[in-house]
Structure formats: C-alpha cells, structure tokens
Amino acid sequence: MSRMKIALAGIGKIARDAHVPALMASDAFELVAAVTRHEPPEGARGFRSISEMKAALPDVAAVSICTPPRGRLQLIAEAFDAGLDVMIEKPPAATLSEARQFADMAARAGCVLFVTWHSRAAAAVEPAKEWLRGKEIKRVEVSWKEDIRIWHPGQSWIWEPGLGAFDAGINAFSVLTHILPGALTVEDAELRFPANKDAPIAADIRLAHAHAAPVLAAFDFDQRGPQTWTIDIETDGGRLALSDGASAMSVDGEPVRLDGGPEYHLLYRQFQALLEDRRSDADLRPFELVADCFLLGRRKLVAPFEDF
Numbered sequence: 465m466s467r468m469k470i471a472l473a474g475i476g477k478i479a480r481d482a483h484v485p486a487l488m489a490s491d492a493f494e495l496v497a498a499v500t501r502h503e504p505p506e507g508a509r510g511f512r513s514i515s516e517m518k519a520a521l522p523d524v525a526a527v528s529i530c531t532p533p534r535g536r537l538q539l540i541a542e543a544f545d546a547g548l549d550v551m552i553e554k555p556p557a558a559t560l561s562e563a564r565q566f567a568d569m570a571a572r573a574g575c576v577l578f579v580t581w582h583s584r585a586a587a588a589v590e591p592a593k594e595w596l597r598g599k600e601i602k603r604v605e606v607s608w609k610e611d612i613r614i615w616h617p618g619q620s621w622i623w624e625p626g627l628g629a630f631d632a633g634i635n636a637f638s639v640l641t642h643i644l645p646g647a648l649t650v651e652d653a654e655l656r657f658p659a660n661k662d663a664p665i666a667a668d669i670r671l672a673h674a675h676a677a678p679v680l681a682a683f684d685f686d687q688r689g690p691q692t693w694t695i696d697i698e699t700d701g702g703r704l705a706l707s708d709g710a711s712a713m714s715v716d717g718e719p720v721r722l723d724g725g726p727e728y729h730l731l732y733r734q735f736q737a738l739l740e741d742r743r744s745d746a747d748l749r750p751f752e753l754v755a756d757c758f759l760l761g762r763r764k765l766v767a768p769f770e771d772f
C-alpha cells in the first residue's frame with residue numbers, strides 16, 4: 465500500500481526532535497514537503513506557504529503543524545482551503561476563541577482535524593486510566609518543572625504574552641483530563657511573572673475535581689538539574705505515581721512494567737486511524753483549564769529571568 469504524502473509546517477525544535485523521526489519510521493506516511501522559512505528536512509521539498517506547496521505537489525494529503533501557537537488560525541484555514549487533513553501540536557492556538565473555530569472549520573471543509581496532546585501518548589497514560597477505574601480519588605499532586613533553557617533554547621515566542629510555564633504544564637493537564645473520571649475546574653491559581661517577561665515562569669494551581677479530591681499542581685520553567693514531570697494520585701485502593709512525563713508508573717512504590725514506544729510514533733498512528741475513519745479529534749479541555757488559570761489567577765511579579 466502506498467504511504468500518504470504529508471507535509472510539516474514549522475521546522476523547529478519539536479519538528480526535528482520528534483516529528484521527522486516519527487515520520488521517517490512510519491509505514492503510513494511519507495514526508496515529502498515542509499512549509500518553512502528555512503531549510504526543509506532532508507528528502508522533503510521546502511515551500512513558503514501551504515498554497516504554494518499544494519500547487520506544486522497536489523498529491524500531498526495532510527499537513528502536521530509544528531509552529532508556535534500564535535498564527536495557527538491562518539495556517540489551519542489555508543490548509544483546509546487546500547483540502548488538507550490537519551494535525552496540530554499542543555497548545556492548539558494562542559487563544560481559546562481561535563481554537564474553538566478549528567473543529568467547525570474542519571467539518572465545513574470535509575477534512576480531518578487532530579488536536580494532539582503528546583503527553584497522552586506516553587506509555588503509562590492508558591494503564592493509569594485503567595488502574596484508576598472505579599477507585600475513589602483522595603488527592604492528586606502534580607509537579608511539572610523543567611528548564612526552559614533546555615526545552616526552548618533561544619525561542620523568543622515563548623516569552624511573548626501567552627502560556628509561558630503553562631506551555632509545559634498543559635501537558636500535565638492533558639494527562640489529568642484523560643485519566644481522571646469526571647470534570648476538573650480551576651479554583652485558585654498564582655501565576656508568577658518575571659519582571660522582564662510577558663509570560664509566567666511558574667504557577668501554583670488548585671483544581672476542584674468532580675469527586676471532591678483536591679488536585680494541586682506546581683509548574684515551573686526554571687528548574688535546574690533533574691527535570692520533574694510527576695503526577696501522584698492517592699486513592700482508596702493504593703497510591704499511583706506517574707513519573708518522567710507519564711512514561712513510567714508505580715503502584716504503592718512498585719514499578720509497573722509498561723509497553724509502548726515513542727510518543728510521536730503513537731500520535732501518527734492515531735492520526736492514521738482518524739484518517740481511515742474520516743473522524744476528527746479536537747479535545748480542548750487542557751487548553752480551557754489553562755485559560756481559566758489566567759482568568760482567575762493572582763499575578764505576582766518575581767525576579768527578572770536571565771537566559772543563562
């Protein structure tokens with residue numbers, strides 16, 4: 465069977481680190497083009513816009529968007545106009561009002577939209593959801609702390625008005641909204657803004673959960689040394705601990721053996737399944753929680769951030 469021709473838009477850190485290798489390993493997709501202002505990945509042709517690409521390569525059927533969140537509406541509209549199916553990186557957009565248009569745009573165009581949450585593809589996520597089924601949740605603690613210098617080196621967009629530390633924290637929200645039964649709502653948040661930046665570098669959040677358990681989350685973008693991406697859940701049936709961004713799991717301190725490969729390999733297999741069914745997947749709950757943190761959150765000014 466011939467592979468579906470796909471393009472990447474935005475060849476930055478995540479495109480090179482994760483999307484290109486996943487597509488190279490895929491037997492469903494063939495990376496033939498890139499919409500980029502710079503060099504395309506090896507073996508792909510470079511174009512300045514989606515319409516230019518579609519005119520030159522009419523058999524490209526899908527585009528995977530890896531640009532920063534600002535500007536997605538235009539790119540996605542252009543993709544649907546060209547009749548392309550679309551997969552997008554998290555966070556889905558710069559604003560909720562923008563992101564809320566995407567699913568209708570896809571339906572009107574008769575195209576498939578996949579709003580991805582790569583952390584949901586981590587190996588422990590489905591086993592954790594299964595383990596939690598039927599248990600009473602007593603307490604949830606999230607610690608999502610990483611060094612922005614490692615994960616967003618030299619990127620100016622990350623400090624523009626916008627998500628800041630929630631760019632990483634939204635991954636924790638994507639896991640929580642998937643594995644916890646029932647709804648989550650933001651009760652309280654403190655957002656800490658460096659005096660010289662327009663986005664928060666850290667946040668502490670308290671969420672209410674449908675089952676009344678307190679859910680506490682701490683996000684930090686200035687974590688030196690070991691990086692921390694953990695979710696601890698106390699239940700009436702034991703204690704679940706997710707670590708390494710939900711790629712590892714233990715129950716009452718005992719590690720659980722997990723299957724599963726790289727997150728982005730699974731994301732592209734999920735996209736392939738959506739394309740086969742001609743079905744979209746556009747869950748915005750993690751992004752809504754982030755927006756609510758900005759609506760309710762107290763803002764605190766902290767020391768200027770230095771990029772070294």
Ligand code: NAP
Binds near residue numbers: 532555
């Ligand atoms: P990045 O390294 O800055 O790359 C983004 C690319 O998008 C740029 O290289 C550029 O590609 C293109 N672009 C188009 N308009 C742009 C603009 N106004 N400013 C900057 N770049 C622009 O960013 P990234 O880390 O890959 O992140 C991209 C998306 O992936 C974000 O939504 C981020 O949250 C998500 N993500 C990042 C990571 C990570 O570890 N960094 C992990 C998972 C998800 P061209 O040079 O080809 O034009």
